[in-house]
Amino acid sequence: MRIDLHTHSTVSDGTEPPAEVMRAAARAQLDVVALTDHDAVTGWEEAAAAAADAGLTFVPGIEVSCRHHGVSIHLLGYWPDATSPAFEHMIAETRAARVDRARQMVHRISADYPLTWDEVLTHATASDTVGRPHIADAMVARGHFATRDDAFAEVLGGNSRYYVPHYAPDVLDAIATLRTCGGVPVFAHPGADARGRVVPDAVIVDMADAGLAGLEVDHRDHSPQQRERLAALATQLGLVRTGSSDYHGAGKVNRLGENLTSVEAFAALEAQRG
Ligand code: AMP
Ligand code: FE
């Protein structure tokens, strides 16, 4: 069984529509695949239908943008009741804040690089969640950079003077909200320190106390040493160890199935469905 629990479509910052992500998953010989767009669930219906056609088991998921004492945290949530008002409220507020934030970043960037908000919007027409990758795509189209990664390295990273943060719920509240609506929360790429600040282990202990179900140990952004350390922490805290690709289509080098979740780990998550 090949299980990949973290992928993105054009609903957020992936480059393929939900159905195409599912077809690509079948070509990558996956058996189980989750769609986890940033702060949006609007890809589920299309993905579920395409997954059924391709003979795949579909897991409805989300990657909730969170924060804790100023550090950005991504929280995966599986099988939440997306009609729950608390859940809808949480992600709607973040999506609205993301638009203001992206406009502010474009305003700052445009002082040094010719770029308009309309150009960014043309790269997010299929998206419910606007993010820095769409700004990157507009800058690539303008010829300012060759790739998304180059745009992040020069202007879009968290330490850049063009960077603006956006509202996001505190991660302990987001864990509680996910649990309330039957979701199963997993901390995405907890050790990805090359992309920004990460939280200390003490915060992971607090997250576990708040209802966290798992740690995404096996992810491209973690070294073998980090995986070993995070796996030990997961064991110590009784958390499920997951592994995933964090596929973004052509938007990232990550390939479907490059990291996988074991059958036992997946069963342990499924057993916690509300
Ligand atoms: P945002 O959600 O607007 O804060 O942008 C964060 C998203 O940008 C992440 O989910 C990644 O998909 C992408 N990202 C972050 N860092 C990089 C990077 N160095 N290169 C390419 N994409 C990145
Ligand atoms: Fe992303």
Ligand code: FE
């Ligand atoms: Fe993420």
Ligand code: ZN
């Ligand atoms: Zn992701």
